[in-house]
Amino acid sequence: MLHTVNKSPFDSHSLQTCLGLAKAGSDILLIEDAVYAAMSGTAVTSMVESAMNSSTIYALEPDLKARGIGSEKMISGINLVGYDGFVELAVTNDKVQSWL
Amino acid sequence: MLHTVNKSPFDSHSLQTCLGLAKAGSDILLIEDAVYAAMSGTAVTSMVESAMNSSTIYALEPDLKARGIGSEKMISGINLVGYDGFVELAVTNDKVQSWL
Amino acid sequence: MYVNRHAPHGTIYPLEGLEVALIGAAFDQDVSMAFIGDGVFQLTKGQDTADLGIKNCAPTYGALGDYEVTKLYVEQESLDERGLELNDLMNLTWEDEQEDWAEKPSIRLVSRAQLSDLLEQQDVILNF
């Protein structure tokens, strides 16, 4: 299953709820303000890193770029995708759950 | 100063931010979904109780009633006000800050 | 499955989500609802919006059984965090045609792990 999250992890509990309910092997895509969760060295970095043990984390590149989050500021191992990659993730997973 | 908060403390960091910035002696009014912060026995109860040492906490009664929060479910020492009491708080405090 | 995550009255999401669930049932879909996070507040007893002048959607949950929406999953962890127990929630029931219309509870308490399994089994998941 693909999970999308669009809220800042510092302002909303959406990401936390998503990670609590996503099963091992899930794909998790960070979009819009949720891409701040991809940053290293923040108060939520360890939560995201620990989720990476069981799920694959993706972040939408146009949203990272809009927010000035370069690869040097990101947790390593997070995968970048464009809108085309977003579509591909929605195709390869059998369903999509949006955490808003 | 009167601080108003309108977001659920379980879903948003507004109340926490408000309590972190409110000076001792402030009046804090919980409205709309923020009235859930007035409940006893929740994960945020201790945060609210500790704020009550330095500030006075109010909750809007029509919002409590709409959410089925009776006095038996509330932290004791929280003051109930109606819309008239809300106006009175806005009059007696020299300014109002809304945490949204 | 319709996943409800918002507190009632503060926003219209619970009410508009309920409208989707009812239409889904009318279209003979196998409708189930999950209540997590602040969504569990939608089911609490004693909600009275008269003083707000807002339409109270709480009684509508009582009618869900009549529309064959009989599976309301409530996450135990969300209740715990909010100091709530089953007894604080409305007594929602449905009548089981298979068992001489016996009245059965619609609310099913589930753990986060159980809910996670349930989500995996759904065809379509909508969040409200």
Next chain:
Amino acid sequence: MYVNRHAPHGTIYPLEGLEVALIGAAFDQDVSMAFIGDGVFQLTKGQDTADLGIKNCAPTYGALGDYEVTKLYVEQESLDERGLELNDLMNLTWEDEQEDWAEKPSIRLVSRAQLSDLLEQQDVILNF
């Protein structure tokens, strides 16, 4: 004082808040801005919204000095929580007429306690 608490681009609050600050300055008000919580992200370097097709409001912060908006208070605790330091923020300046147009930094790092004092001194506080 205008208190900015939202991350940029995800919602329009930062942009519409900036519009109020600029109008406030045009009305000769003593405008100061505070950035707390996700609001500090508004000031980060290197924002480029071209791929989103969204108007980028980040460069506008650079023009604030020209409108005599010279006090941008950034809460240190909010930066810390987000792994940011002053060097990650845009270099925003204003020219001090009193000192032969010397260029001075607009961003002032303050602690939560200092910001709390500042809020107490304001006539009007608007949140964006």
Next chain:
Amino acid sequence: MKFSVMVNEGPYTHQAADTAYHFTRAVLDAGHEIFRVFFYHDGVHNGTRMTTPPQDDRHIVDRWSELAHDHDIDLVVCVAAAQRRGILDKDEAKRNGKDGDNIAPGFRISGLGQLIEAGIEADRLLVFGD
């Protein structure tokens, strides 16, 4: 005492539009004055006469219009926020080549300066909704 009120959320979607209304009424009931109600962000949607809520629900837009009529309240919708969100009066419609307008009775469209003035002129400025 003189109050200004700022409404930042649309009707029905968020309760803030209701709270702002009840607060405004309570201000008047207590004998205080409302200098202005200013609608910003999604709050501009409080000012469209096209709203048709279900018959068993409150009519938030009509409630504002009646308040303006009965108590001569100045209801101002921010022009920039309104244009982005499709709220227009006759003048704005004409200027932008639109074939109609949708502003509700008692509301007027004006600039952000009206908000700044509302903050200066009133003793208290209350903000509802984010």
Next chain:
Amino acid sequence: MKFSVMVNEGPYTHQAADTAYHFTRAVLDAGHEIFRVFFYHDGVHNGTRMTTPPQDDRHIVDRWSELAHDHDIDLVVCVAAAQRRGILDKDEAKRNGKDGDNIAPGFRISGLGQLIEAGIEADRLLVFGD
């Protein structure tokens, strides 16, 4: 593969309306099919032709209308959500005694059944905005 898209936030206010558009375009670019785009909650505001953004900004409503025109996409605005928020087509305006309508070209107003159908008929249903 067949996709349906649900848009739950208004244009400009939240980025979700932009993300939904970019995703929909990417679906088409990848050679897949869009069965329907359904607008609910504040998403109904994507469908008003009265929107006038600043000239240096994108026109979200026109973008949807062009997509519908160029790719024959079915853009459906939920009638119940639209009535509460003041979005009307000619028929709805007439039925509710309103003096004009504001729906944008390429959009149509219909019931929630269209969302249920979108979920059934499409292989994937993507939701944008809360």
